[in-house]
Amino acid sequence: MTRSTVPVIVVAGFLGSGKTTLLNHLLRNSGGARIGVLVNDFGSINVDAMLIAGQADSTVSLSNGCMCCAVDADGVQDALARLLRPRAAIDAIVIEASGIAEPRTLVRMVTELDDPRLRYGGLVYLVDAASGSSLRTRHPEIDRHVEIADLMVVNKSDLVGDDELTRIRADIRAVNDTAPLVVTTEGGIDPTALFDVLPRDVEDDRVRSRQLTLDELLDECAHEPRAHDDAGRHGHLHDAFTSVEFTSEAPLQPRRLAEFLERPPAGCYRIKGVVSFDVPGHRQRFVVHAVGGFVRVQRETWGGRPRVSTLVAIGTDMDADLVDRRLQALVDDGQPDPNGILSVTRHLVTAH
Numbered sequence: 001m002t003r004s005t006v007p008v009i010v011v012a013g014f015l016g017s018g019k020t021t022l023l024n025h026l027l028r029n030s031g032g033a034r035i036g037v038l039v040n041d042f043g044s045i046n047v048d049a050m051l052i053a054g055q056a057d058s059t060v061s062l063s064n065g066c067m068c069c070a071v072d073a074d075g076v077q078d079a080l081a082r083l084l085r086p087r088a089a090i091d092a093i094v095i096e097a098s099g100i101a102e103p104r105t106l107v108r109m110v111t112e113l114d115d116p117r118l119r120y121g122g123l124v125y126l127v128d129a130a131s132g133s134s135l136r137t138r139h140p141e142i143d144r145h146v147e148i149a150d151l152m153v154v155n156k157s158d159l160v161g162d163d164e165l166t167r168i169r170a171d172i173r174a175v176n177d178t179a180p181l182v183v184t185t186e187g188g189i190d191p192t193a194l195f196d197v198l199p200r201d202v203e204d205d206r207v208r209s210r211q212l213t214l215d216e217l218l219d220e221c222a223h224e225p226r227a228h229d230d231a232g233r234h235g236h237l238h239d240a241f242t243s244v245e246f247t248s249e250a251p252l253q254p255r256r257l258a259e260f261l262e263r264p265p266a267g268c269y270r271i272k273g274v275v276s277f278d279v280p281g282h283r284q285r286f287v288v289h290a291v292g293g294f295v296r297v298q299r300e301t302w303g304g305r306p307r308v309s310t311l312v313a314i315g316t317d318m319d320a321d322l323v324d325r326r327l328q329a330l331v332d333d334g335q336p337d338p339n340g341i342l343s344v345t346r347h348l349v350t351a352h
């Protein structure tokens with residue numbers, strides 16, 4: 001049996017819009033399709049890779065710089081080739097870009113790949129419904145990204161009312177009126193929109209007959225093929241962003257962590273990581289997120305993973321020394337705080 005080509009789907013979206021959540025949704029609902037993941041985070045600690053670890057059939061993580069400028073096309077090609085090794089038997093590859101990546105560059109890298117086993121599978125672009133229009137005003141690049149999306153996902157619809165959602169949809173449609181637009185919570189898109197969910201050992205004809213494009217599956221409108229070029233590369237989001245990273249083998253102090261997440265230092269838009277507490281009954285692995293003031297915490301088991309706390313804070317015009325000092329001050333110094341853990345657990349969400 002000859003293999004059909006493997007689609008390479010780029011998932012992009014501003015910081016905290018829900019890319020990892022969408023990716024995890026795809027991985028959990030792949031319907032038997034084997035998905036390879038190429039994940040790229042901004043700093044040298046790849047928190048996203050930690051948050052999807054174990055779920056993908058094969059994962060390659062590129063750290064130390066945003067993929068769209070720090071990694072050249074050969075680096076991406078090598079990473080994809082690693083995912084395509086025959087034993088992995090991958091049916092689709094998803095590239096999760098960092099929240100400040102320039103999707104245009106990534107798309108160009110993928111479309112220019114010189115590998116007959118691969119084909120470009122589209123740009124999925126997430127918009128955080130809760131981030132408000134001021135974010136798009138402050139970062140006009142977001143609209144340039146929406147323009148080239150093949151599938152637009154307005155995520156976190158649970159955090160806004162119907163009127164706001166209608167307004168966001170209209171705003172996005174004004175920028176890109178051809179690509180399909182879906183509204184989701186928890187990145188819950190239909191995986192068949194992106195790749196074939198049939199198991200790989202079916203007849204090739206059947207596979208081919210189900211190789212529908214995004215447009216065929218979702219679009220209400222006619223969708224012209226898009227030109228992906230290099231125009232507009234200037235003014236990358238990462239020109240303005242910095243990140244501060246922190247790891248600690250000692251457990252953290254829950255109340256101070258909650259305060260840090262709820263009231264981050266000036267300029268800090270995004271905080272994410274995994275943390276441990278030395279609090280009876282709460283020694284699990286806590287996954288913590290803050291996005292523009294919204295805080296979320298999930299609790300999982302550590303499994304065999306080391307009990308190390310890792311946090312990354314990302315923002316514009318941040319005082320990195322101050323952020324670093326505040327992060328260092330999160331380490332538990334043993335002062336009793338009997339109910340401190342409640343300030344963290346009140347942000348807990350149940351697993352989806």
Ligand SMILES: Nc1nc2c(ncn2[C@@H]2O[C@H](COP(=O)(O)OP(=O)(O)OP(=O)(O)O)[C@@H](O)[C@H]2O)c(=O)[nH]1
Pocket residue numbers: 013014015016017018019020021022048098099100155156157158159184185186187270272288289290291295296297
């Ligand atoms: N309320 C709500 N929260 C969501 C939804 N989707 C994702 N989140 C939360 O938003 C936070 C950020 O989600 P991620 O999936 O990590 O976002 P991301 O785009 O991968 O983040 P970066 O890689 O840092 O840019 C997490 O706390 C998620 O649980 C949603 O639909 N509703």
